[in-house]
Amino acid sequence: MTMKALITGVTGMVGSHLADFLLEETDWEVHGMCRWRSPLDNVEHLLDRVNAGDRVFFHYADLNDYCSLDTVVDTVKPDYVFHLAAQSYPKTSFDSPIETLNTNILGTTRLLEVLRRKVPEAVIHVCASSEVFGRVSAEFLPIHEHVPFHPASPYAISKVGTDLVGRYYGDAYGMKVMTTRMFTHTGPRRGDVFAESTFAKQIAMIEAGLIPPVIKVGNLDSMRTWADVRDAVRAYYMLVTVKPVAGEFYNIGGTFSCTIRDMLDHLIARSPMKDQISVEIDPERLRPIDADLQVPDTTKFCKHTGWAPQYSFERTMGDLLEYWRGRIGAGHKQLSR
Template sequence: MRVLLTGLTGPVGSFLADYLLTLPAVEVHAFKRWRSDPRPIAHLLERVTIHEGDIEDPFAIDRAIAKAAPERIFHLAAQSYPSASWEAPIHTLRVNVEGTVNLLEAVRRHVPTARVHIAGTSAQYGTVAPEAIPIGETHPMRPGSPYGVSKVAAELTGLQYHDNFGLHVVVTRSFNHVGPRQGDRCSIQTFCRQMAAIELGLQEPILRVGNLEPRRDFTHTRDVARALWLLLEHGQPGEVYNLCSGQATRIGDIVQMVVERGRVPVEVQIDPARLRPSDEPILRGDNRKLCAATGWKPTIGMVEIVEELLAYWRMELAR
C-alpha cells in the first residue's frame, strides 16, 4: 500500500512516518517544502520517498500525487500556530485553505478512490462555556484566531469534496499534540527548552511564561500517529472526529512539573509578549467517537511528556 503524507517535518509528520514504517507492506511517500528543516527527518531520508514542493503551488502537489499514486493520504501541512496567524493572517489562510483545495483537486484528478485525512484543530471551537466541557463534535464552531478560521474553512472544503465528488475524506479536530522534534512554539516546549538552557548556563534563571490559567488537552505525537492510521482505516468518510486525550491540564501545573524536574532553581515570570489577544480558558475534548470507531486510547501521560521533552531539549542544546 502506498501512503503519502504532507507536512513531514511538522509536529506530527515524522512520528506518523515512523509509525507507518512499522506496518507491513506500506510504502511511504511524503510531500515537503524544499526549505523545511531536515533535522527532524534525518533518520527517515533513506526510507521515505520525498516529493518536494509547496502546498500553495497546485502544480507541485499535483505532480506529487500523480507520481506517488497513493491509496492513503494524510494532509498535515499547515501554518499551525495560532500566535503566528495573528502576525500573518493572509499567509495562514493561503496555506491552510488554498493548500487543502490544491491537494483535493489533485486527488480528484489522479486518485479519486484514495482515502484522505484532513487535520483540523480544537481552535475551531473557540471559547467554550464550562457547561459544554468536554467538547463534542456537534458543538458550534466560533474560532478565536485566524488560524482557527482557516481550519474551519479547510474542514468544510474537505467535507464538500466528499459530498460533491464522493472522495473518501475523514477530518480530525485535533487538540494539542506534543512530542520531540516539534520546535519550541508550543507552550510545553518553551518551558522545557528554557529549563534546559538555564541548566546549561545559556539563559538567566528566569522561566518566562504566558497565561498560566488555561487548561489544555495534550496528546503525545506517538499516540496521535497511531490514532490517525486507525481512523483512516476504520473511520466513516464524511465524518469529523475529535483527536484528544479527554483530559485537560492547567498550564501553570505543567510549569510546576518542569520546575520540579529542573536541575537548578528558577524564578517563574510572566512575559507580556507571550500573552495572546484571546485565550480560551479550557479546551478539553470528548474523544468517545474516535475511540468507538477505532478502539484507540492514549497511552502516554503528562508526566512522561514533560520528562521526555526535558531530556530532548537537554540533548539538543548540549549539541
C-alpha cells in the first residue's frame, strides 16, 4: 500500500524542497497543505503534477481553523506528517506577536489534536526552531538539546510552545511525535525577509541596475552555523523513517559557522560588482533583541540517524545568489527590502 505524507506549509522554502525530495526519493503520495491565498512561486514547478493528480496533491486549510484541519486529515489519512507551517519570520513577530503565538502554538495544538483523534498511529515531525535557545552564553556552546531556553522574540517564544506541545503529545499519548530545533538553513527559495536572502536579492538587483550599489543591513555581528535546505529536508525524512522514538527532540544544523558579516562578505565577493558595492546599516532591519550565538551540537541526531550535511557553505550561498539572479533576470518584480 502506498504511503502518504502530509506537509503543512508546502509552499514555503522548506516545504517545497521536502516535496521535491519525497517525489524523487520515495514512492509516497505527497499531500501539501496550504492556505488558499498562499503564493505558489516555490511550487510552480509542481503545478502540472498537481493538476494531473500525479502523486502530489494540494489541500486548502489553515492552522487557525480546526474544521479545515479536520477535513484535510480525514481526507488524506497520512502515514507521515511534516508540520512545517508557521508564522516563521522573527522580525515580523515583534509587530504581530498575537498572530505569531496563536498560529504557532495553538495552531500546532489544533493539528496534533486532530491527528490524535483521526490517525494516532501516524509518524509526526513537529518543526520548532533553534531560536528557542535565544541569547545563549558562550559557556553553553555548542548548543546541545538541554541548554536552557532563552527566547529573544515573540517568534522564538512561539516556537518554545510549539516544541513543548509536540513533546507533550508524544509523552502523554504515545504518539510518534518528534520535535526538531533546526539551526539556520537556507538555499534557493529562501524568503527575502531573512538576512542572507535579502543580501543575495539586493546583490542581484544591483547587478541588474535596479537599485544603487548599496546593501542595506541589520546586525552583522551575530554568529550562525549554516546548513543547506536540501540537507535539512533529508534530515527530516530520516527523522521519521530511521527508528522514530515518540517524544524525542533533536538539534539539527550544519557544520560551518561564521558571522552575518562574514556571510555578507562572501556573497559580495561573488559579484562582478564587488568593488562598487557598499554596506549601510538600516535601523528598520534591527531587532529589539537578537539571538547572537547560534552554534549547534548535533551529536544526538547524527548518532541516531547517521545523517550528515552534504552541501558546503560555498555551494549553498552560490545557489542562493543564482536563485535571485534568475528571478530578477526573469523580470519578477521585487520589493526593495
